[in-house]
Amino acid sequence: QIDGEVVLRFALCYGFRNLRNVVTKIKSQKCDYHFLEIMACPSGCLNGGGQLKTSSGQSTKDLIKSLEATYSENVRISSPFDNFRISRLYEEWLGEPGSEEAKKYLHTEYHPVVKSITSQLLNW
Known part of the structure; x- marks a missing residue:
């Protein structure tokens, strides 16, 4: 809000049932939101949009190994x-x-x- 007036509206849309309802509202131009976070999983996806993607030809296992190695480099435990x-x-x-x-x-x-x-x- 700015000076008591709503400037932007946000919503979370998790699960296909909710997605269908939102799409219906968008098509009928009755959706008041400016931004929607949409995920197929009913409670949001555990490995959702913020997760790193593998590069072409790289397995998920290789990506995890690479990330673990990067994160543990030069870590001083005390x-x-x-x-x-x-x-x-x-x-x-x-x-x-x-x-x-x-x-x-x-x-x-x-x-x-x-x-x-x-x-x-x-x-x-």
Whole structure:
């Protein structure tokens, strides 16, 4: 929104049923969206549009091996406690790893997120 006015409308369209509904609305010029993210999988695709594609003649296995090698090149593995800032943080503020104070500030919990479904994408 700009000055209270909607400038762009976005929507997620996952699954063929929802895609069919959106296409119908687009054809009848009743679709209010400027941008749609469309994926065939009902909950969005795990290996969706943002994933790297293999080059011609390259197998998926070869791509994965190549990526793993690239990502692990020159990686230095060290303990966080080798970092003086982390050690000082625990000494001055958090106490011991796993303490209530450390859990309060550094730990998180995961919970299910309710999916929002735009009314135009529902199958009535």
